[in-house]
Amino acid sequence: MLPVPGLDYGLLDGLLGYALRRAQNALYLDFYRATAEWxxxxxxxxxxxxxxxxxxxxxxxxxxxxxxxxxxxxxxxxxxxxxxxxxxxxxxxxxxxxxxxxxxxxxxxxxxxxxxxxxxxxxxxxxLGDQGPALQTALERLARVATAAPIN
Amino acid sequence: MLPVPGLDYGLLDGLLGYALRRAQNALYLDFYRATAEWxxxxxxxxxxxxxxxxxxxxxxxxxxxxxxxxxxxxxxxxxxxxxxxxxxxxxxxxxxxxxxxxxxxxxxxxxxxxxxxxxxxxxxxxxLGDQGPALQTALERLARVATAAPIN
DNA sequence: TATTGTTATACTCTATAACTATA
DNA sequence: TATAGTTATAGAGTATAACAATA
Incomplete structure (x- = not known):
């Protein structure tokens, strides 16, 4: 799901939700690699x-x-x-x-x-280097914020 | 998918992958709320x-x-x-x-x-306040890192 | 021989609705 | 009357494999 060169992603490129989706897709693939024998x-x-x-x-x-x-x-x-x-x-x-x-x-x-x-x-x-711990904190905050405060 | 009080999540609580999953679950629900009429x-x-x-x-x-x-x-x-x-x-x-x-x-x-x-x-x-922009950057980095470098 | 799209099929994940047993 | 679990069913999302048409 990585960006395809030459393709215009429009609005998607700026969306937090789309970045999250890309990251999760990548992590899913990784998870399956890490647990392939089961x-x-x-x-x-x-x-x-x-x-x-x-x-x-x-x-x-x-x-x-x-x-x-x-x-x-x-x-x-x-x-x-x-x-x-x-x-x-x-x-x-x-x-x-x-x-x-x-x-x-x-x-x-x-x-x-x-x-x-x-x-x-x-x-x-x-x-992720020094961004790692901050990412986890921000994700947990995001989960609470999104669930607690439905936007529309 | 928010933490259930009194339940022991063991390893899950410290995993970046699990925090990501919780956040994505929350955002999915939000997305459906925001687009409920279609x-x-x-x-x-x-x-x-x-x-x-x-x-x-x-x-x-x-x-x-x-x-x-x-x-x-x-x-x-x-x-x-x-x-x-x-x-x-x-x-x-x-x-x-x-x-x-x-x-x-x-x-x-x-x-x-x-x-x-x-x-x-x-x-x-x-x-998300001041964590917002950093989160997006870190997520994009994560997507690249996970896809580029399969761990196991 | 490789690629694009299609068909057929199947499995995972998840939901809704109606049901049974128990509280 | 409400709750825990079950059954039946359905739909979204995704995959594999075999196929036809075209490159």
Missing amino acids: DISPPRFAALVLIARNPGLRQGLLGQAMGLHRSGALRLTDWLNAQGWVERRDAPDDARSWGLHLTPAGKRLLAKLEAAVAEHDRALVRA | DISPPRFAALVLIARNPGLRQGLLGQAMGLHRSGALRLTDWLNAQGWVERRDAPDDARSWGLHLTPAGKRLLAKLEAAVAEHDRALVRA
Whole structure:
């Protein structure tokens, strides 16, 4: 998605939103390179981390954290479960809910994934030099600002 | 996708890639709010701008600019054509190719869209205050760095 | 032989709506 | 009556593979 020489991008060139889109596209490609040996994606990775750090997490809360509808959290959980990485156990306090947990295989996988993803991210921040930390701060601010203050 | 209080995000909290994802998610929602009266999306909007600024643009080059496969550029063009916003004309120099052009209706639509999107983007930059311009520069750098230097 | 666009197909991500079981 | 999860379905976005026409 890098700029094609000779093409006029008009308004797009000045838009913060378009710069963000380009950056995210590039990072997606990088993420897939860094995790090529597993059948993983950014949402799948995020779900594994969240379940690992919050054992017994309910499906609905996983969806909320990831900005997904209930049905999306269901499909994601189904897939992770089919891979043998996540299991559903009865939630102790609510018979309607599941508590999600990593399986031993899921924990082993996540350890490798986290190492690969963290290294990948550190290399990016290094490549950005002194702009790296400021970028992260500004992005977090942007996420809050955009969500909190719908413009139109 | 904002942080859920009480939830442990582990590694995710420190990742540049995750901050980027949160920011993009928020901007997507904002984009849809800003363009709610038309059935538009960021890729559709970008395609309209590119075709408007580069009349006679071939489908393949549109795909390249947007990071799409040929078949994706085809579907996108089909859709814009079905809305009556884009038309395919024979390319003068290559009988295999189409030259893409906006219709009068497409031009009228784009004028309104550009106004809405530009206003939305300006409001975002304003909300970021003095971090705004630096963020855009850093994002453009990030897109180049990530694409140019695959990490793993 | 390579390229442009097309067709057919499929998978991921995500949503809506209607449903069941439980609170 | 509201909530958690499920089922069925659909649509956007994107890909691969095989194909026709043209270069």
